[in-house]
Amino acid sequence: MRFLSSLDRRDRKLLLWCVGGTLALAVLGGFLLPNGNNNENRLPSSYLSGQHGALAAYETLVRSGYPVERWEHPLSELAAVAGPDTVVLFAQPFSREKDDLEAVRHILERGGRVLSTGFWGGYLLPGGASAPPREFNFAACQLEPEGLDPLASSGEVWMIPEATWQVGKPNDRVQYSCAGQPAVVEYNWGNGHVVWWASSTPLENGSLARGHNLDLLLKSLGPRAGKHFYWDESLHGEIRSTWNYAGGPALTVLRLGVLGLALLVLFSFSRRSGPVRDLPSPVRTTPVEFVEALGSLYRNAGAANTAVAVAWERFRREALRLCGMQGERMDAEQLAVVLQRRYPELDETLEADLKSCAEAAGNDALHPREALRLVQLLTAHLEKLRKAARPQAVRPVISGSLRAKAVELISQERAS
Structure with missing residues (x-):
């Protein structure tokens, strides 16, 4: 039996060329589109296994028995169910939305614990005082302990600071510093507790095993018993819902392909299926x-x-x-x-x-x-x-x- 025998030879040939062209574009796009899971991507996402990703830290928490899950929905939904047992980790978040700032404040007011990293991580916190660093370091800095809390006794910690903290509030407690600039700060807010890092270097795949970076992460998250941990992925770029995974270059290629296929179908069938002349108006008895x-x-x-x-x-x-x-x-x-x-x-x-x-x-x-x-x-x-x-x-x-x-x-x- 011939393939698509209902079509004539020219239409069948045109359809096969279209299918072949679509497959070729898909294969070419798979080779040419940039791979987000490599060492060039500096986003500390729990999905990425590159040098700057955080998949190793997330898997370590899971295998250590921490009740942790990724959060990819709007923060307002998390704030609505937050309580004293809620611990949220924001690794290099990026958001200036008022709703996100209000959600973090509600989480802390309900007794939650928040660990946030980077300049925008400090901006997200209520009472935050993050600022650009006075000097940029491109090499890892061994942090110097300065505080008297248990967090300052984590041990040898390495970090590449990307921001600093404007110290001046009596509630702020600097636990570690790099070249005299605060690198790890914690303070209480409402009924909750805040820990801020100058960057997410200690929890990245390439630095997690260095020194006692893992100990700093675990002590920043607090005790495991009776807590539920959320690794936020909603503030990493445009990740907001399940549909956002279909975005990017793949969605653009899909739109162009669908448009091209529609035009081909239109030109293939309308050229002979359309009427040659206008049909006469049907006679209707009054x-x-x-x-x-x-x-x-x-x-x-x-x-x-x-x-x-x-x-x-x-x-x-x-x-x-x-x-x-x-x-x-x-x-x-x-x-x-x-x-x-x-x-x-x-x-x-x-x-x-x-x-x-x-x-x-x-x-x-x-x-x-x-x-x-x-x-x-x-x-x-x-x-x-x-x-x-x-x-x-x-x-x-x-x-x-x-x-x-x-x-x-x-x-x-x-x-x-």
């Missing part, structure tokens, strides 16, 4: 012409009484429905009695008109003019009946005696 045609059918058939019979049956069914007596068999006289008792405001000529219509429905020699008059008469009575039956004009429901009388009349009629 409502007046329809009425005239229907009248001519009744006139030619000599069935004027049929129109009266249809109108009479419609009136009888509607009247019984409004009186709540569907299914009852009544003649014109009985129906007129019921209607006049139920709706006294109806015309006094109702009984006579109904009798005339009932008799005309069985008269084959009925003149068309008389049939038209009776149909119009029934229509007028029906309009008055509907108007009288509206909720604001409804009379009390037919009494038991009246219903009994109507049933008696019906029984007598059937007996006769």
